[in-house]
Amino acid sequence: MSRARCERCLRPSGHCLCPLIPELPSRTRVLVLQHPSEVGHALNTARLAALGLNNAELRVGEVFEDLPELLARPGYRAHLLFPADDAQPLQPYGMTDEPLLLVVPDGTWRKARKLLHLNPLLAALPRVTLEAASPSRYRLRKAPGPGALSTLEAIVQALEVLEAPASFEPLLRPFESLIEGQIAAMGAETYQRNHLKP
Known part of the structure:
Protein backbone atom coordinates (compact mmCIF):
# COMPACT_ATOMS: atom_id res chain seq x y z
CA MET A 1 0.00 0.00 0.00
CA SER A 2 1.46 3.36 -1.04
CA ARG A 3 1.75 6.31 1.32
CA ALA A 4 -0.57 9.28 0.95
CA ARG A 5 1.09 12.13 -0.86
CA CYS A 6 0.45 15.77 -1.58
CA GLU A 7 -1.00 16.12 -5.08
CA ARG A 8 0.67 19.51 -5.55
CA CYS A 9 4.33 18.93 -4.61
CA LEU A 10 4.09 15.11 -4.96
CA ARG A 11 5.87 14.57 -1.64
CA PRO A 12 4.57 12.16 1.04
CA SER A 13 1.91 13.97 3.08
CA GLY A 14 4.11 14.06 6.20
CA HIS A 15 6.87 15.75 4.19
CA CYS A 16 4.80 18.18 2.12
CA LEU A 17 6.88 21.13 0.91
CA CYS A 18 3.99 23.41 -0.05
CA PRO A 19 4.31 25.73 2.99
CA LEU A 20 7.90 26.50 1.85
CA ILE A 21 7.06 27.09 -1.83
CA PRO A 22 6.79 30.81 -2.61
CA GLU A 23 4.65 32.51 -5.25
CA LEU A 24 7.12 34.76 -7.00
CA PRO A 25 6.38 37.05 -9.94
CA SER A 26 8.92 37.30 -12.76
CA ARG A 27 9.19 39.37 -15.89
CA THR A 28 10.76 36.35 -17.59
CA ARG A 29 8.51 33.47 -18.60
CA VAL A 30 10.03 30.07 -17.77
CA LEU A 31 9.10 26.96 -19.73
CA VAL A 32 10.54 23.74 -18.30
CA LEU A 33 10.51 20.72 -20.59
CA GLN A 34 10.97 17.70 -18.34
CA HIS A 35 12.10 14.29 -19.51
CA PRO A 36 9.64 11.65 -18.17
CA SER A 37 12.43 9.85 -16.27
CA GLU A 38 12.70 12.88 -13.92
CA VAL A 39 9.06 12.94 -12.79
CA GLY A 40 9.40 10.31 -10.06
CA HIS A 41 12.79 11.52 -8.85
CA ALA A 42 12.83 12.30 -5.13
CA LEU A 43 14.47 15.68 -5.77
CA ASN A 44 12.25 16.88 -8.61
CA THR A 45 13.62 20.43 -8.67
CA ALA A 46 11.91 21.41 -11.94
CA ARG A 47 8.52 20.92 -10.33
CA LEU A 48 9.55 23.12 -7.40
CA ALA A 49 10.55 25.87 -9.85
CA ALA A 50 7.26 25.67 -11.74
CA LEU A 51 5.23 25.75 -8.50
CA GLY A 52 7.18 28.66 -7.04
CA LEU A 53 7.07 30.98 -10.07
CA ASN A 54 3.81 32.59 -11.18
CA ASN A 55 5.10 32.96 -14.75
CA ALA A 56 6.32 29.38 -15.28
CA GLU A 57 5.02 26.24 -16.91
CA LEU A 58 6.18 22.61 -16.66
CA ARG A 59 5.61 20.16 -19.51
CA VAL A 60 6.59 16.49 -19.36
CA GLY A 61 7.46 14.44 -22.43
CA GLU A 62 10.04 13.52 -25.02
CA VAL A 63 8.41 14.95 -28.13
CA PHE A 64 6.42 18.17 -27.70
CA GLU A 65 3.94 18.38 -30.59
CA ASP A 66 2.68 21.78 -29.38
CA LEU A 67 6.16 23.30 -29.18
CA PRO A 68 5.45 25.90 -31.92
CA GLU A 69 2.53 27.26 -29.86
CA LEU A 70 4.50 27.11 -26.59
CA LEU A 71 7.36 29.12 -28.10
CA ALA A 72 5.19 31.70 -29.85
CA ARG A 73 4.22 33.66 -26.73
CA PRO A 74 3.43 37.25 -27.71
CA GLY A 75 5.75 39.73 -26.00
CA TYR A 76 8.56 37.23 -25.35
CA ARG A 77 11.78 36.19 -27.13
CA ALA A 78 12.34 32.42 -26.84
CA HIS A 79 15.85 31.34 -25.81
CA LEU A 80 17.19 27.97 -24.66
CA LEU A 81 19.16 27.80 -21.40
CA PHE A 82 21.70 25.18 -22.45
CA PRO A 83 25.45 25.22 -23.10
CA ALA A 84 26.84 25.53 -26.62
CA GLN A 91 22.77 39.82 -19.29
CA PRO A 92 20.41 41.97 -17.19
CA TYR A 93 17.43 43.37 -19.07
CA GLY A 94 17.75 46.88 -20.42
CA MET A 95 14.89 49.34 -19.98
CA THR A 96 13.34 48.54 -23.36
CA ASP A 97 14.26 44.86 -23.72
CA GLU A 98 11.49 42.42 -24.51
CA PRO A 99 11.56 39.73 -21.78
CA LEU A 100 12.74 36.20 -22.48
CA LEU A 101 10.76 33.04 -22.70
CA LEU A 102 13.47 30.98 -21.05
CA VAL A 103 13.19 27.35 -22.17
CA VAL A 104 14.90 24.94 -19.78
CA PRO A 105 15.30 21.21 -20.53
CA ASP A 106 15.17 19.08 -17.37
CA GLY A 107 16.91 15.73 -17.17
CA THR A 108 20.38 14.23 -17.03
CA TRP A 109 22.75 15.77 -19.58
CA ARG A 110 22.15 12.77 -21.84
CA LYS A 111 18.35 13.00 -21.54
CA ALA A 112 18.40 16.78 -22.06
CA ARG A 113 20.41 16.33 -25.27
CA LYS A 114 17.88 13.71 -26.36
CA LEU A 115 15.07 16.25 -25.89
CA LEU A 116 16.94 18.63 -28.19
CA HIS A 117 17.52 15.87 -30.75
CA LEU A 118 13.84 14.82 -30.75
CA ASN A 119 12.60 18.43 -30.95
CA PRO A 120 14.53 20.20 -33.74
CA LEU A 121 12.66 23.44 -33.08
CA LEU A 122 14.08 23.41 -29.56
CA ALA A 123 17.62 22.75 -30.80
CA ALA A 124 17.29 25.66 -33.25
CA LEU A 125 16.57 28.26 -30.55
CA PRO A 126 19.26 30.82 -29.73
CA ARG A 127 21.11 29.60 -26.63
CA VAL A 128 21.99 31.41 -23.46
CA THR A 129 24.19 30.35 -20.59
CA LEU A 130 25.26 31.44 -17.13
CA GLU A 131 28.61 33.19 -17.35
CA ALA A 132 29.72 32.59 -13.78
CA ALA A 133 27.48 30.10 -12.03
CA SER A 134 27.64 29.89 -8.25
CA PRO A 135 28.52 26.44 -6.86
CA SER A 136 25.65 23.98 -6.62
CA ARG A 137 23.96 23.35 -3.28
CA TYR A 138 22.92 19.93 -4.56
CA ARG A 139 24.87 17.86 -2.04
CA LEU A 140 23.37 14.48 -2.96
CA ARG A 141 24.29 14.13 -6.62
CA LYS A 142 27.74 13.98 -8.11
CA ALA A 143 27.96 16.84 -10.60
CA PRO A 144 29.44 16.04 -14.01
CA GLY A 145 31.47 19.24 -13.88
CA PRO A 146 32.26 22.23 -11.65
CA GLY A 147 29.53 24.46 -13.18
CA ALA A 148 26.76 21.84 -13.09
CA LEU A 149 23.57 22.92 -11.31
CA SER A 150 20.19 21.41 -10.60
CA THR A 151 17.41 22.70 -12.86
CA LEU A 152 16.01 24.83 -10.02
CA GLU A 153 19.40 26.38 -9.23
CA ALA A 154 20.01 27.18 -12.91
CA ILE A 155 16.61 28.89 -13.15
CA VAL A 156 17.19 30.91 -9.96
CA GLN A 157 20.62 32.06 -11.10
CA ALA A 158 19.35 32.91 -14.60
CA LEU A 159 16.48 35.00 -13.23
CA GLU A 160 18.77 36.78 -10.79
CA VAL A 161 21.02 37.81 -13.71
CA LEU A 162 18.16 38.85 -16.00
CA GLU A 163 16.08 40.64 -13.39
CA ALA A 164 18.79 42.06 -11.13
CA PRO A 165 18.54 43.27 -8.41
CA ALA A 166 15.47 41.04 -7.78
CA SER A 167 16.11 38.00 -5.56
CA PHE A 168 14.69 34.57 -6.35
CA GLU A 169 16.40 32.97 -3.35
CA PRO A 170 13.03 31.96 -1.76
CA LEU A 171 12.68 29.36 -4.55
CA LEU A 172 15.58 27.48 -2.96
CA ARG A 173 13.92 27.06 0.47
CA PRO A 174 11.95 23.89 -0.39
CA PHE A 175 15.00 22.56 -2.24
CA GLU A 176 17.21 23.01 0.85
CA SER A 177 14.55 21.41 3.05
CA LEU A 178 14.30 18.46 0.68
CA ILE A 179 18.05 17.90 0.75
CA GLU A 180 18.20 18.19 4.56
CA GLY A 181 15.37 15.64 4.81
CA GLN A 182 17.18 13.21 2.49
CA ILE A 183 20.42 13.57 4.50
CA ALA A 184 18.54 13.03 7.78
CA ALA A 185 16.85 9.91 6.36
CA MET A 186 20.13 8.35 5.26
CA GLY A 187 21.94 9.26 8.48
CA ALA A 188 24.96 11.48 8.99
CA GLU A 189 27.46 8.62 8.77
CA THR A 190 26.16 7.38 5.40
CA TYR A 191 26.04 10.93 4.05
CA GLN A 192 29.61 11.65 5.14
CA ARG A 193 30.89 8.37 3.71
CA ASN A 194 29.17 8.67 0.32
CA HIS A 195 28.67 12.36 -0.39
CA LEU A 196 31.20 14.55 1.40
CA LYS A 197 34.35 15.38 -0.54
CA PRO A 198 37.53 14.23 1.20
Missing part, protein backbone atom coordinates in the same frame (compact mmCIF):
# COMPACT_ATOMS: atom_id res chain seq x y z
CA ASP A 85 29.89 27.09 -28.25
CA ASP A 86 27.72 29.92 -29.55
CA ALA A 87 25.63 30.36 -26.37
CA GLN A 88 25.47 33.99 -25.22
CA PRO A 89 26.02 34.80 -21.53
CA LEU A 90 22.84 36.07 -19.90
Whole structure:
Protein backbone atom coordinates (compact mmCIF):
# COMPACT_ATOMS: atom_id res chain seq x y z
CA MET A 1 0.00 0.00 0.00
CA SER A 2 1.46 3.36 -1.04
CA ARG A 3 1.75 6.31 1.32
CA ALA A 4 -0.57 9.28 0.95
CA ARG A 5 1.09 12.13 -0.86
CA CYS A 6 0.45 15.77 -1.58
CA GLU A 7 -1.00 16.12 -5.08
CA ARG A 8 0.67 19.51 -5.55
CA CYS A 9 4.33 18.93 -4.61
CA LEU A 10 4.09 15.11 -4.96
CA ARG A 11 5.87 14.57 -1.64
CA PRO A 12 4.57 12.16 1.04
CA SER A 13 1.91 13.97 3.08
CA GLY A 14 4.11 14.06 6.20
CA HIS A 15 6.87 15.75 4.19
CA CYS A 16 4.80 18.18 2.12
CA LEU A 17 6.88 21.13 0.91
CA CYS A 18 3.99 23.41 -0.05
CA PRO A 19 4.31 25.73 2.99
CA LEU A 20 7.90 26.50 1.85
CA ILE A 21 7.06 27.09 -1.83
CA PRO A 22 6.79 30.81 -2.61
CA GLU A 23 4.65 32.51 -5.25
CA LEU A 24 7.12 34.76 -7.00
CA PRO A 25 6.38 37.05 -9.94
CA SER A 26 8.92 37.30 -12.76
CA ARG A 27 9.19 39.37 -15.89
CA THR A 28 10.76 36.35 -17.59
CA ARG A 29 8.51 33.47 -18.60
CA VAL A 30 10.03 30.07 -17.77
CA LEU A 31 9.10 26.96 -19.73
CA VAL A 32 10.54 23.74 -18.30
CA LEU A 33 10.51 20.72 -20.59
CA GLN A 34 10.97 17.70 -18.34
CA HIS A 35 12.10 14.29 -19.51
CA PRO A 36 9.64 11.65 -18.17
CA SER A 37 12.43 9.85 -16.27
CA GLU A 38 12.70 12.88 -13.92
CA VAL A 39 9.06 12.94 -12.79
CA GLY A 40 9.40 10.31 -10.06
CA HIS A 41 12.79 11.52 -8.85
CA ALA A 42 12.83 12.30 -5.13
CA LEU A 43 14.47 15.68 -5.77
CA ASN A 44 12.25 16.88 -8.61
CA THR A 45 13.62 20.43 -8.67
CA ALA A 46 11.91 21.41 -11.94
CA ARG A 47 8.52 20.92 -10.33
CA LEU A 48 9.55 23.12 -7.40
CA ALA A 49 10.55 25.87 -9.85
CA ALA A 50 7.26 25.67 -11.74
CA LEU A 51 5.23 25.75 -8.50
CA GLY A 52 7.18 28.66 -7.04
CA LEU A 53 7.07 30.98 -10.07
CA ASN A 54 3.81 32.59 -11.18
CA ASN A 55 5.10 32.96 -14.75
CA ALA A 56 6.32 29.38 -15.28
CA GLU A 57 5.02 26.24 -16.91
CA LEU A 58 6.18 22.61 -16.66
CA ARG A 59 5.61 20.16 -19.51
CA VAL A 60 6.59 16.49 -19.36
CA GLY A 61 7.46 14.44 -22.43
CA GLU A 62 10.04 13.52 -25.02
CA VAL A 63 8.41 14.95 -28.13
CA PHE A 64 6.42 18.17 -27.70
CA GLU A 65 3.94 18.38 -30.59
CA ASP A 66 2.68 21.78 -29.38
CA LEU A 67 6.16 23.30 -29.18
CA PRO A 68 5.45 25.90 -31.92
CA GLU A 69 2.53 27.26 -29.86
CA LEU A 70 4.50 27.11 -26.59
CA LEU A 71 7.36 29.12 -28.10
CA ALA A 72 5.19 31.70 -29.85
CA ARG A 73 4.22 33.66 -26.73
CA PRO A 74 3.43 37.25 -27.71
CA GLY A 75 5.75 39.73 -26.00
CA TYR A 76 8.56 37.23 -25.35
CA ARG A 77 11.78 36.19 -27.13
CA ALA A 78 12.34 32.42 -26.84
CA HIS A 79 15.85 31.34 -25.81
CA LEU A 80 17.19 27.97 -24.66
CA LEU A 81 19.16 27.80 -21.40
CA PHE A 82 21.70 25.18 -22.45
CA PRO A 83 25.45 25.22 -23.10
CA ALA A 84 26.84 25.53 -26.62
CA ASP A 85 29.89 27.09 -28.25
CA ASP A 86 27.72 29.92 -29.55
CA ALA A 87 25.63 30.36 -26.37
CA GLN A 88 25.47 33.99 -25.22
CA PRO A 89 26.02 34.80 -21.53
CA LEU A 90 22.84 36.07 -19.90
CA GLN A 91 22.77 39.82 -19.29
CA PRO A 92 20.41 41.97 -17.19
CA TYR A 93 17.43 43.37 -19.07
CA GLY A 94 17.75 46.88 -20.42
CA MET A 95 14.89 49.34 -19.98
CA THR A 96 13.34 48.54 -23.36
CA ASP A 97 14.26 44.86 -23.72
CA GLU A 98 11.49 42.42 -24.51
CA PRO A 99 11.56 39.73 -21.78
CA LEU A 100 12.74 36.20 -22.48
CA LEU A 101 10.76 33.04 -22.70
CA LEU A 102 13.47 30.98 -21.05
CA VAL A 103 13.19 27.35 -22.17
CA VAL A 104 14.90 24.94 -19.78
CA PRO A 105 15.30 21.21 -20.53
CA ASP A 106 15.17 19.08 -17.37
CA GLY A 107 16.91 15.73 -17.17
CA THR A 108 20.38 14.23 -17.03
CA TRP A 109 22.75 15.77 -19.58
CA ARG A 110 22.15 12.77 -21.84
CA LYS A 111 18.35 13.00 -21.54
CA ALA A 112 18.40 16.78 -22.06
CA ARG A 113 20.41 16.33 -25.27
CA LYS A 114 17.88 13.71 -26.36
CA LEU A 115 15.07 16.25 -25.89
CA LEU A 116 16.94 18.63 -28.19
CA HIS A 117 17.52 15.87 -30.75
CA LEU A 118 13.84 14.82 -30.75
CA ASN A 119 12.60 18.43 -30.95
CA PRO A 120 14.53 20.20 -33.74
CA LEU A 121 12.66 23.44 -33.08
CA LEU A 122 14.08 23.41 -29.56
CA ALA A 123 17.62 22.75 -30.80
CA ALA A 124 17.29 25.66 -33.25
CA LEU A 125 16.57 28.26 -30.55
CA PRO A 126 19.26 30.82 -29.73
CA ARG A 127 21.11 29.60 -26.63
CA VAL A 128 21.99 31.41 -23.46
CA THR A 129 24.19 30.35 -20.59
CA LEU A 130 25.26 31.44 -17.13
CA GLU A 131 28.61 33.19 -17.35
CA ALA A 132 29.72 32.59 -13.78
CA ALA A 133 27.48 30.10 -12.03
CA SER A 134 27.64 29.89 -8.25
CA PRO A 135 28.52 26.44 -6.86
CA SER A 136 25.65 23.98 -6.62
CA ARG A 137 23.96 23.35 -3.28
CA TYR A 138 22.92 19.93 -4.56
CA ARG A 139 24.87 17.86 -2.04
CA LEU A 140 23.37 14.48 -2.96
CA ARG A 141 24.29 14.13 -6.62
CA LYS A 142 27.74 13.98 -8.11
CA ALA A 143 27.96 16.84 -10.60
CA PRO A 144 29.44 16.04 -14.01
CA GLY A 145 31.47 19.24 -13.88
CA PRO A 146 32.26 22.23 -11.65
CA GLY A 147 29.53 24.46 -13.18
CA ALA A 148 26.76 21.84 -13.09
CA LEU A 149 23.57 22.92 -11.31
CA SER A 150 20.19 21.41 -10.60
CA THR A 151 17.41 22.70 -12.86
CA LEU A 152 16.01 24.83 -10.02
CA GLU A 153 19.40 26.38 -9.23
CA ALA A 154 20.01 27.18 -12.91
CA ILE A 155 16.61 28.89 -13.15
CA VAL A 156 17.19 30.91 -9.96
CA GLN A 157 20.62 32.06 -11.10
CA ALA A 158 19.35 32.91 -14.60
CA LEU A 159 16.48 35.00 -13.23
CA GLU A 160 18.77 36.78 -10.79
CA VAL A 161 21.02 37.81 -13.71
CA LEU A 162 18.16 38.85 -16.00
CA GLU A 163 16.08 40.64 -13.39
CA ALA A 164 18.79 42.06 -11.13
CA PRO A 165 18.54 43.27 -8.41
CA ALA A 166 15.47 41.04 -7.78
CA SER A 167 16.11 38.00 -5.56
CA PHE A 168 14.69 34.57 -6.35
CA GLU A 169 16.40 32.97 -3.35
CA PRO A 170 13.03 31.96 -1.76
CA LEU A 171 12.68 29.36 -4.55
CA LEU A 172 15.58 27.48 -2.96
CA ARG A 173 13.92 27.06 0.47
CA PRO A 174 11.95 23.89 -0.39
CA PHE A 175 15.00 22.56 -2.24
CA GLU A 176 17.21 23.01 0.85
CA SER A 177 14.55 21.41 3.05
CA LEU A 178 14.30 18.46 0.68
CA ILE A 179 18.05 17.90 0.75
CA GLU A 180 18.20 18.19 4.56
CA GLY A 181 15.37 15.64 4.81
CA GLN A 182 17.18 13.21 2.49
CA ILE A 183 20.42 13.57 4.50
CA ALA A 184 18.54 13.03 7.78
CA ALA A 185 16.85 9.91 6.36
CA MET A 186 20.13 8.35 5.26
CA GLY A 187 21.94 9.26 8.48
CA ALA A 188 24.96 11.48 8.99
CA GLU A 189 27.46 8.62 8.77
CA THR A 190 26.16 7.38 5.40
CA TYR A 191 26.04 10.93 4.05
CA GLN A 192 29.61 11.65 5.14
CA ARG A 193 30.89 8.37 3.71
CA ASN A 194 29.17 8.67 0.32
CA HIS A 195 28.67 12.36 -0.39
CA LEU A 196 31.20 14.55 1.40
CA LYS A 197 34.35 15.38 -0.54
CA PRO A 198 37.53 14.23 1.20
